[in-house]
Amino acid sequence: MNELTNNLRVLRPLWRGLPLILLCMGLAMLAAVQYLRYTTPVYESTAKIRLAEANESAVNSNLVKTTDAFSPNNKTGAEVELLKSRMLVSKALDRLAFDVSTYRVGEIRKTEMYRESPFSVNLQLYNALWQDEPFQLEIQSADRFALTTPGGETLNGRFGQRLHCAGADIVIGKNQQLLSAKPGLELQDNYEFVQHSRAQLMQDVLERLDITSVDKDVAVIRVSFRSAVPEKAADLVNALTATYMADYLENKYKVANTTVDFIDRQLQSVGANLARSENSIEGYRDQKRIVNIGQETDTELHKIAEMKLQRANLNMSLAAANDLYRYMRSGEKNVLELAPTFEAFNDLLSNDIVKKMKDLQADRRDLLLRFKPEDEKVVAIDQKMADLNSYLLESIKNTRNALTIRYREIDQTIRQSEQVFVGLPTREKNMAILERNFQLNEKLYTMLHEKKTEAEIAKATPTSSHRIISEGVPANDPVSPNRTLIVLVSGFLGMVVGIGLVYLLAAIRATPTNTMHVQRESRIPLAASIPFLPAAAQRAAYFRQLTTRLELKGLLSLGQKLVVTSFTEEEGQRFVFENLSAALQSQGKKVRGLRIADPQSPDPAAMPTELLLVHNLPLDDDSHSLAVMAGADVNLVLIDSCATPLHRLHELELLVDEYKLPNVYFCLNREGYEPGLWHLLRKRQVRQASWKFADAPRPAGAPATA
Structure with missing residues (x-):
């Protein structure tokens, strides 16, 4: 609760100073309105250009992109800088x-007329120093003027009439078309015209020209220009966009013509190189007898x-035949005891011979059971077996010789075939080089033919791939100054100044x-605090309670002299004195009231049976009031919550210490009362009137006033 009370106490000066705050706001807003009345408004006109996408236009925009290795990635940014260039x-x-x-x-400002000028100027300057300098023109009548x-x-x-002066030739004529369209247009007036230098004019235009991209991902450029004349702003943005489109087409035709000429020259050179590449491949194939290196190599390898x-x-097989031949030769005498292997020599004839030899061997053994080895039947069988063995041995020998011959022939054929691969990497390398040169020349030749076709199409296309999607129009409302914003900001600043003044005054x-x-x-x-008491009944009730509290504190005892003092009359000294006296009298106490009007007024002491209540002189009016206070038993000093400055409290402390004033107490009048400024002024007038009325003779029984 105390914190809320403190916060409200901080805000109370705002309520009291609300009229001052409103006055500051009104003056600030009035100053803003006057400023807006005489300031020159600025109008803005905007045009928009949509740039062509990469896959747009008749040639897909690839003609320049593919031939220019240093083209910028940010096309929109490049076009923005082009539009800002001094050339365009x-x-x-x-x-x-x-x-x-x-x-x-x-009298206060000058206004640019542009197309609304009632006269035209034809000016030829010979003095360069007169550029950007004003010529004063006073039209005196419908025919005459002074320059x-x-x-x-x-x-x-x-x-x-042509006028000749030291630095220029000037012809001033009437704008008959405008004067006919606006018959009421005032012609007689003071005018001024300026011949701008191109450098200064361009500088002024660039300062008021704003060219930006709508978005980094959207290929749209916004061209804005600000001027005091809305038609002038619209004309500039439209002229700039039209110039940009014309410059784009001019550069487009120039690039197309240059590209066509360049491609024609390159086609002749590349065509000759392509023919030489074809002849080189043909001669190398004939020289090396090459049909298809890859296919031939695969065939030979297989x-x-x-x-x-x-x-x-x-x-x-030859190894098996050699082993068999050696085995048979080593056991030629006892062939019937041999058991050769025919794993690699297993033809039908050999098997049949071996079978016959085994049959003859069995027959010989049967004959040996009846005959002796020398018997002619046994000898005949031995001879047959020997013939078969010799035949078999010779057959193995011939087979071994045949295998040896075939092995040598195949080995020789392999060595001859491997000779084909000698120098193959060199042939492949040379062939790859020749084919690569041929392919490069062929691709370049094909690409040049395509680009020549695209360039011819671009050359024949009479339109631009860029588009003006929004033209500049004269604006109806100015962009500067912003009337609403300026008035609101001025009012806010006035409010801030008013609040500052209120707290400063507080x-x-x-x-x-x-x-x-x-x-x-x-x-x-x-000793006491008295609230604001506007009604008489409130004053009577409160002062009865106040006398009781003062008696309990020992300040209203019989035989005491109570002096009521204040610094000025504005602090309610009269109000407290009269109401306190009335309250004491209503309680039936013996009270004697005394008013000190000047230093010659009597200042007696209190009787033991009475309470002497003294209305002292204000401390600011006469130092005699200090003498009255020094002779009092109790000093009640009135201070007012609205009229007494804080430094007065410290002044009273010094007076008490210096003059040893007895029993000094404060009495706070109108505690917590914080009226507004106008109310204080009105109360001051009423109080001054009441003082004049109080100084006049008053009939008995008249009520006291605050």
Whole structure:
């Protein structure tokens, strides 16, 4: 609760100073309105250009992109910089009549007329120093005018008359078309016109020109220009966009023509290189007898692999035949005891011979059972077996010789076939080089033919792939100054200034608003606090309670002299004195009231049977009041929550210490009362009137006033 009370106490000066705050706001807003009345409004006009996408236009936009290795990635940013360039701005200014500006000169400001000028100026300057300098023109009648040059020379002339001065030739004529369209247009007035230099004019245009991209991912450029004349802003953005489109088409045709000429020259050179590449491949194939290196190599490798397999098989068969031949030769005398293996020599004839020899061997054994070995039958069988053995041995020998011959022939064939691969990497390398050169020349030749076709299409296309999607139009509302914003900001600043003044005044005229404030600022005790009491009944009831509290504190005892003092009359000294006297009298106490009007007024002591209540002089009016206070038993010093400055409390402390004033107490009048400024002024007037009325003779029984 205390915190809420403190916060509200901080905000109370705002309520009291609300009229001052409103006054500051009103003055600030009035100043803003006056500023807006005389300031020159600025209008803005905007045009938008949509750039072509990468896959747009008749040639897919690939002609320049593929031939320019250093093309920028950010196409939109490049186009923005192009539109800002002095070259395009200068071309746009060539289309406009911005070189001469005309103004209507008023008492406070001058206004540019542009197309609304009632006269036309044809100016040829010979003095370069007169560029960007104003010519003063005063049209005196419908036919005559007076012209003042920048050099101070004054010329009188008629409309349509050529005037010659030291630095220029000037012809001023009437704008008959405008005067006919607006018959009520005032012609007689003070005017001014300026011949702009191209450098300064371009600088002024670039400062007010704003070219941006709508979004980094959207290929749309916004061109905006600000001017005091809305038609002038629209004309500039339209002229600049038209110049940009014309420049784009011009560059497009220039690039297309240059590309076509370049491609024609390159086609001749590349065509000759392609023919040489074809002849080189043909001669190398004829020289090396090459049909297809890859296919021939695969065939030879397959053939060699098969022959190596055959040679391996023959090698194994030949080894088996050699082993068999040696085995048979080693056991030629006892062939019937041999058991040769025919794993590699198993033809039908050999098997049949071996079978016959085994049959003859069985017959011989049967004959030996009946005959002796020398018997002619046994000998005949031995001879047959010997013949078969010799035949078999010779057959093995011939087979071994045949296998040896075949092995040698196949081995020789393999070596001859392997000779084909000698120098093969070199042939492949040379062939690859020749084919690569041929392919490069062929691709380049094909690409050049395609680009030539695209360039011819681009050359024949009369339209631009860029588009103006929004033209500039004269604006109806200015963009600067923003009237609503300026008025609101001015009102806000006025409110801030008013709040600052309110708190500044509150700090300057700081008063003790409550009992805590008084006790915090001074060591003199506080005897009582009186709230704001507008009604008589409230005053009577409250002062009856106040007398009781003061009696309990021992301040209203019989035989005491109570002096009521204040610094000024504004602090309620009269109000407290009269109401306190009335309250004591209503309680039936013997009270004697005494008013000190001047230093000659009597100042008696209190009788033991009475309470002497003294209305002292204000401390600011006469120092005699200190003498009255020094002779009192109790001193009640009135301070007002709205009228007594805080430094007065410290002054009273010094007076008490210096003059040893007895029993000094504070009495806070109108505690917590914080009226508004206008209310204080009104109350001051009422109080001054009441003082005059109080000074006049008053009939008995008249009520006291606050």
